[in-house]
Amino acid sequence: MSADVKRALKKFLPHLLQGKADNLNEADTVQRIIKVFEDVLGYSALSEITRESAIKDKFVDLAIKIDGTIRILVEVKAADVVLRDRHIEQAERYAAEGNHKWVVLTNGTAWNLYHLTFDEGIEYEKLFSIDLCSEGAIDAPADCLALLHRQSVKKGQLDDHWTERAALSPASVAKILFSEEVLRMIRRDIRKREGVSIDEEDIATALHDMMSTEAREIMGPLKIRRKRKVAKKADVPMVGA
Numbered sequence: 001m002s003a004d005v006k007r008a009l010k011k012f013l014p015h016l017l018q019g020k021a022d023n024l025n026e027a028d029t030v031q032r033i034i035k036v037f038e039d040v041l042g043y044s045a046l047s048e049i050t051r052e053s054a055i056k057d058k059f060v061d062l063a064i065k066i067d068g069t070i071r072i073l074v075e076v077k078a079a080d081v082v083l084r085d086r087h088i089e090q091a092e093r094y095a096a097e098g099n100h101k102w103v104v105l106t107n108g109t110a111w112n113l114y115h116l117t118f119d120e121g122i123e124y125e126k127l128f129s130i131d132l133c134s135e136g137a138i139d140a141p142a143d144c145l146a147l148l149h150r151q152s153v154k155k156g157q158l159d160d161h162w163t164e165r166a167a168l169s170p171a172s173v174a175k176i177l178f179s180e181e182v183l184r185m186i187r188r189d190i191r192k193r194e195g196v197s198i199d200e201e202d203i204a205t206a207l208h209d210m211m212s213t214e215a216r217e218i219m220g221p222l223k224i225r226r227k228r229k230v231a232k233k234a235d236v237p238m239v240g241a
Contacts, residue, residue, distance in 0.1 A: 003149035006142040008040040016108045016132060024079040029108050030061055033076050037064060042150035060094045064153075071153050073100050077107045085126070088114055092122050102158070104148065109133045111145065115162055127162060170215040178204055180226045200224065 012035065019032050030051070038045045043064060050063040050070075062074035075091040077083060083105055091103045095116050103124070105112040109132040114124045130141040147158045176182060183200040191197050201224065208222045 003042065003146050003151045004142075005040050005146045005149055006138060009142050009145060010138060012036060012040055013132060013138070019079045020107075020109045020133060022079070024108070026061075026076060026078045029079050030076045032108055033062065033074065033106060037062070037074075037148075041145065041148050048150070060091045066150065066154050070098060070100055072102045072104060072148065074104045074106065077105070079108050081107050083107060083110050083112055085112075085114075085124075088112075088124065092116060092124060096122050111141075113144070113148070127165070170211070171220070177207060178222070178224050180224060183224065 015032060016036070019029060024032070034045060034049055034051075037043045037049050043049050048065045050065060051061070060073045061076040063070045064072040064074065073091045073095055075088055077087060081087075088103050088105050091105070092114075095101070095103055096118055099118060101116050103114045103116060105114065110130070111132070112129045113127045115127055116122060116124045128144040128147075130144050132138075132141055134141075146152060147161055152158050180200070183203050186203050187198055187200055190203070204222060204224050208216065
């Protein structure tokens with residue numbers, strides 16, 4: 001279970017909201033973000049929060065370390081800046097040099113967390129996006145920020161959360177749902193229940209049409225995953241037969 005940061009976040013929230021109201025510049029916003037990582041998320045400002053780290057002349061505003069290893073990169077914008085995905089370009093170049101997979105983008109009140117991969121170039125996916133200025137309960141934003149708590153990162157809970165989310169993503173579930181084995185099972189059950197035989201392609205189309213537009217966009221074009229047939233070896237006649 002991730003750490004509970006609700007009480008600490010409620011205590012510090014007025015300072016973040018005041019920074020938004022005062023239109024703090026980037027340097028002053030960085031100071032408040034350091035305090036969030038220290039007072040809310042449990043890191044040591046002396047040994048675990050590093051400013052202006054550089055690899056090959058590529059800089060990132062903050063690097064969060066545990067046991068001397070960088071675990072999270074933080075790109076900070078001024079309090080009045082509307083966050084855009086492109087704002088992590090500097091951090092992602094830094095991340096690629098050191099193979100760092102987590103990047104936070106924040107202006108103090110808005111927080112985005114990205115997971116990066118480097119298999120084919122640099123690709124990123126947003127794990128969460130929260131706005132502390134929004135009206136309503138603080139529980140959901142606190143639960144998201146709790147994933148960044150030192151305890152959660154050190155124990156691997158942040159990585160575990162990402163693995164679970166990836167496993168349940170539309171793209172991942174679609175690979176299983178539209179596999180030949182699953183479609184055949186559904187086909188058999190329909191034939192047993194309804195007394196009709198339906199083509200696997202028609203079943204796949206029906207399942208695809210049931211999904212939301214957003215899910216279909218993530219999944220991409222409908223594709224049935226079929227098992228590759230292994231070619232049988234030709235019989236070799238025995239000598240002297």
